[in-house]
Amino acid sequence: MATDEFLAIKDVSTAFKIHGSYYKAVSDVSLDIHNDEILAIVGESGCGKSTLATTIMGLHDPAETKIDGEIDFEGQNLLSLTEDQLNDVRGAKIGMIFQDPLSALNPLKRIGEQIQESLDYHTKMTEAEKKARVLELVNQVGIPNPERVIRQFPHELSGGMRQRVVIAIAIACKPDLMIADEPTTALDVTIQAQILDLLKDIQRENHAGIILITHDLGVVAETADQVAVMYAGQVVEQGSAQQIFDNPKHPYTRSLLRSMPQRDKENDDLYVIQGSVPSLQKMPVDGCKFAPRVPWIPEAAHEEHPSMHEVEPGHQVRCTCYQSFEFQDAKVGEVEA
Amino acid sequence: MWKTILRRVLIIIPEVFVLSILVFLLAKAMPGDPFTGSINPHTSLAHIHHLMKINGLYDPWYQQYWNWLVHLFHGDLGMSYEYQEPVTRxxxxxxxxxxxxxxxxxxxxxxxxxxxxxxxxxxxxxxxxxxxxxxxxxxxxxxxxxxxxxxxxxxxxxxxxxxxxxxxxxxxxxxxxxxxxxxxxxxxxxxxxxxxxxxxxxxxxxxxxxxxxxxxxxxxxxxxxxxxxxxxxxxxxxxxxxxxxxxxxxxxxxxxxxxxxxxxxxxxxxxxxxxxxxxxxxxxxxxxxxxxxxxxxxxxxxxxxxxxxxxxxxxxxxx
Amino acid sequence: MSLIEVHDLEVHYPIRSGFWNRVTDEVLAVDGVSLSIEAGETYGLVGESGSGKSTTGKSIVGLEKPTHGQVIYKGKDITKSANRQKLDYNQDVQMIFQDSLSSLNPRKRIEDIIAEPLRNFGKLSKDEEKLRVLQLLDIVGLDADALYKYPHQFSGGQRQRIGVARAVATNPKLIVADEPVSALDLSVQAQVLNFMKKIQRDFNVSYLFISHDLGVVRHMCDNIAIMHRGRIVEMGTRDDIYNHPMHIYTRRLLSAIPETSVAHREEARAKREAVEKEFQENQQRYYDKDGKVLPLLDVTSTHKVALPADEVAKLQREAD
Structure with missing residues (x-):
């Protein structure tokens, strides 16, 4: 399955400037992505997963952000490229799919034009060839009536169809890597299943790698090969989907899975993680960032500078606190202040 | 789209009609009359009444409005009292x-x-x-x-x-x-x-x-x-x-x-x-x-x- | 007797077109929905966007005027506003919305937001009112210092709990919750759902829980109705719907829920695709010639499904 890695994220930090000081939204993240593989980055809002995606794409304003580390992609470090060099990568070798397909499309341009724009910048096709390729793409993403649809405007399509258009844009130049940021969050559940199946099919056909960013553990379990769980800007656990779901180790991963509504436990209260995710400016700088949310674990159980520990081949957990973690059943009422 | 435009244009017609009535009544409601300020102090009241009469200012408002409208369609907006010239000019x-x-x-x-x-x-x-x-x-x-x-x-x-x-x-x-x-x-x-x-x-x-x-x-x-x-x-x-x-x-x-x-x-x-x-x-x-x-x-x-x-x-x- | 009974509810929206902008057609947002909610239960109303589930909820609260049908509360039809007045209906039935930020007035302090329904209906003194608001905040697990803050100073989960506190303020009999946790993170969702359950236990309130999330609905609801194209395709107990789904649309929805079982994902996909194929190909069996959902028929005393009579007869024999 996993061939050689072609995207290696090494110690990447992304810090935003807020009132003159920088705060890390992503801190020291290292991840590898392989061909033919779906890596899911999962976490709740504010964990830094989307920031990581836009960091890979180089979409941050350099005046407002400070980015450290290295992102090696096909032999070059994306973080050291100039804007022009990046433009040769974006759209051509890395395609991106966004959450809300209505706002992701220009309301005033026809569908065909918007798909073709990628081809305009990355290929030397003639107009006729581009037109044919656009139709082929629209067909490939399963939109009925391609001839008609390419002349329509975004608001004339349903949400599911719009997301297919966004996917067609992302795959126009057969990128090696696709980054999908919450691609199904705005869609109905039956449409979500169809879009995820489509993404998997395209990934197999194009032998591409996919980074799937989502908060939905169900989506991850259905789709991902590899999983990275993020909390407060850090990867706290990573491994294969099987490892993460069948043998979760980090207190955060275990808590998240436990807070999902489960079959046959309808009469029990759902598990609630104490406290809340700190805001960017109040994020602890050092130590185990999850410690404040599991206050019953003794301080000594945490590492001073939490690092990743291999618990089984390919399965890593941050901080040593997982060894002494046990659920302490919180009662309703014991919640964030 | 042409339908939309045509419909939009047709809506203008009643709007203009209502506007014309409002404008006419508003002008009528203004205090004073066109002669009071600009006539000779020796002009008799009877003469002013006469002027008002021949200018149609004593007719009921709808008749005045109707006259004004008929003239309007002939491109005649009446005479300016001040300049004694046709308004259109x-x-x-x-x-x-x-x-x-x-x-x-x-x-x-x-x-x-x-x-x-x-x-x-x-x-x-x-x-x-x-x-x-x-x-x-x-x-x-x-x-x-x-x-x-x-x-x-x-x-x-x-x-x-x-x-x-x-x-x-x-x-x-x-x-x-x-x-x-x-x-x-x-x-x-x-x-x-x-x-x-x-x-x-x-x-x-x-x-x-x-x-x-x-x-x-x-x-x-x-x-x-x-x-x-x-x-x-x-x-x-x-x-x-x-x-x-x-x-x-x-x-x-x-x-x-x-x-x-x-x-x-x-x-x-x-x-x-x-x-x-x-x-x-x-x-x-x-x-x-x-x-x-x-x-x-x-x-x-x-x-x-x-x-x-x-x-x-x-x-x-x-x- | 049920707390609330909805009889043959219809909500139509006119479509205007043509040169004179006349009503040429209607959208049947809700097209003949009947259901009844018992005291102290949670009734789930499930469907995808455009299924009419939110419109049904709004009609029950009185925010939407039905084109046809009745909502019976204490023996009177509350789609007539005179009856709503007489029965203090607006006090007995409250609503919680999906978007907690836009449904709370940003320029009002939490004290005023929660006290608003009390002021509309109650005759409390200043001190009594304050005591009640503090009590309500305590019910949803918020401190007294929340009183003087504004909505934007809270997290999404906290705001949703404020929404719950406001809805509970008048001791309602029914709370219509329209996608109350859809915008929340998993860990926060758990918290809000727990509070909703606790409030139900303590105050015997009923919920009409409107959601597209079948996992959450399974956790929360005793009885469930699945809506599609403005009608109910299937209704029954939690067990009926999740363990014995009969309508193709119900099965389609259920097969689309992602499960956290990595080992069985290919199986799940195969099953999902098989159901989808059946749904696409056998429309004429499950829907009438205009694509409308068939009338509901009883399979068991709790389970109703919109299938042709012969098929329901077969299912009835199987059930016995």
Whole structure:
């Protein structure tokens, strides 16, 4: 399955400037992505997963952000490229799919034009060839009536169809890597299943790698090969989907899975993680960032500078606190202040 | 789309009818009569009554309205009491003057306003943007007539670069010299009007550009590998300019309304000045004609804006 | 007797078109919905966007005027506003919305937001009112210092709990919750759902729980109705719907829920695709010739499904 890695994220930090000081939204993240593989980055809002995606794409304003580390992609470090060099990568070798397909499309341009724009910048096709390729793409993403649809405007399509258009844009130049940021969050559940199946099919056909960013553990379990769980800007656990779901180790991963509504436990209260995710400016700088949310674990159980520990081949957990973690059943009422 | 436009045009007809009644009644309700102020102290009351009678001022309002309407359709808006000339002729002359000024000011407003607004939005928080914002705040804070008077005083009186009154120099004859003289007379009021009028456009366009810059579709375009320069050209500017094109229709009314100040300060014989003097002299026939015209113009302006909007925005085009 | 009974509810929206902009057609947003909610239960109303589930909820609260049908509360039809007045209906039935930020007035302090329904209906003194608001905050686990803050100073989960506190303020009999946790993160969702359950236990309130999330609905609801194209395709107990789904649309929805079982994902996909194929190909069996959902028929005393009579007869025999 996993061939050689072609995207290696090494110690990447992304810090935003807020009132003159920088705060890390992503801190020291290292991840590898392989061909033919779906890596899911999962976490709740504010964990830094989307920031990581836009960091890979180089979409941050350099005046407002400070980015450290290295992102090696096909032999070059994306973080050291100039804007022009990046433009040769974006759209051509890395395609991106966004959450809300209505706002992701220009309301005033026809569908065909918007798909073709990628081809305009990355290929030397003639107009006729581009037109044919656009139709082929629209067909490939399963939109009925391609001839008609390419002349329509975004608001004339349903949400599911719009997301297919966004996917067609992302795959126009057969990128090696696709980054999908919450691609199904705005869609109905039956449409979500169809879009995820489509993404998997395209990934197999194009032998591409996919980074799937989502908060939905169900989506991850259905789709991902590899999983990275993020909390407060850090990867706290990573491994294969099987490892993460069948043998979760980090207190955060275990808590998240436990807070999902489960079959046959309808009469029990759902598990609630104490406290809340700190805001960017109040994020602890050092130590185990999850410690404040599991206050019953003794301080000594945490590492001073939490690092990743291999618990089984390919399965890593941050901080040593997982060894002494046990659920302490919180009662309703014991919640964030 | 043609259906939409046609329907929109048809709606105008009852609107104009209602407007004409309102305008007529409003004029009637104004205090005073056209003769009281401008007659000889020895004129007998009976004679005034006689004047009123032959001018139809004692008829019931609907009859007066009907007469006025019939005449209106024959292009006859009655005689101005003040000038003793047909209203159409007075208005016609003035309208041409106003049109010169309005067209000049409008072109200038958009020619400066659009690029400045786009620049300010594109380079948000740059020095240029700060300067532009400072300008717009200051200009908005000062009443328009103060700007006019100051401009007139500095450039017309102190520096003497431009004529300070009228629409054309005396004794310039006709042909090319007359055109030059007319231009000289509209440059200063036109520029001042544009400098004030572009503030709204600049502020609006700037915020449109900034909103568009942060929109998701711009992020999509950038992740397609479209260079920033082209993203602005093909996505941001295009999408931000659309709502502005629609305001072009409204600006017709805006400019004619604004010209009341400009024309008064510069004693420029256009519709605005005529309107002010007609009110001063209770020149009913002129007032009614002008208010009606302003009303119709603003309706047409709105219509034009709606049509432009429907033409450029696919979301409206579809029914 | 049920707390609330909805009889043959219809909500139509006119479509205007043509040169004269006349009403040429209607959208049947809700097209004949009947259901009844018992005291103290949670009734789930499930469907995808455009299924009419939110419109049904709004009609029950009185925010939407039905084109046809009745909502019976204490023996009177409350679609008539005179009856709503007489029965203090607006006090007895409250609503919680999905978007907690836009449904709370940003310029009002939490004290005023929660006290608002009390002021509308109650005759409390200043002190009594304050005591009640504090009590309500305590019910949803918020401190007294929340009183003087504004909505934007809270997290999404906290705001949603404020929404719950406001809804509970008048001691309602029924709370219509329209996608109350859809915008929340998983761990926050758990918290809000727990509070909703606790409030139900303590105050015996009923919920009409409107959601597209079948996992959450399974956790929360005793009885469930599945809506599609403005009608109910299937209704029954939690066990009926999740363990014995009969309508193709119900099965389609259920097969689309992602499960956290990595080992069985290919199986799940195969099953999902098989159901989808059946749904696409056998429309005429499950829907009438205009594509409308068939009338509901009883399979068991609790389970109703919109299938042809012969098929229901077969299912009835199987059930016995």
């Amino acid at each position: 007075i208005v016609g002359e003035r309208a041409i003057n106003t049109l010169w000024l309005a067209v000049f000011a409008t072109v200038l407003t958009y020619a400066i306003g659009l690029p400045v607004g786009l620049y300010a939005g594109r380079h948000q928080n740059s020095r240029g943007d700060h300067a532009i914002r400072m300008y717009t705040y200051v200009t908005y804070a000062i009443p328009f007539f103060v700007i006019l008077v100051m401009g007139l005083w500095i450039f017309g009186y102190l520096l003497g670069w431009f004529p300070t009154t009228g629409s054309i120099g005396t004794n310039v004859g006709s042909g090319f010299p007359a055109v030059i003289s007319r231009l000289q007379h509209i440059i200063l009021p036109g520029i001042l009007q544009a400098l004030f009028g572009l503030v709204g456009i600049v502020q609006y366009l700037r915020s449109e550009v900034i909103d568009a810059t942060h929109s998701d579709y711009v992020r999509t375009a950038r992740s397609k590998g479209v260079p920033v320069k082209d993203v602005f050209k093909h996505h941001v500017f295009r999408n931000s300019l659309l709502p502005i094109t629609a305001t072009a229709g409204y600006s017709i009314t805006g400019l004619l309304g604004g010209s009341i100040y400009t024309e008064t300060v510069f004693s420029y014989p256009g519709m605005g000045l005529l309107f002010v003097s007609a009110i001063n002299y209770r020149d009913y026939t002129v007032i009614t004609a002008l208010v009606l015209m302003y009303g119709v113009l603003s309706m047409l302006g709105t219509l034009l804006s709606d049509i432009i909007m429907a033409a450029v925005d696919p979301r409206i085009r579809i029914e």
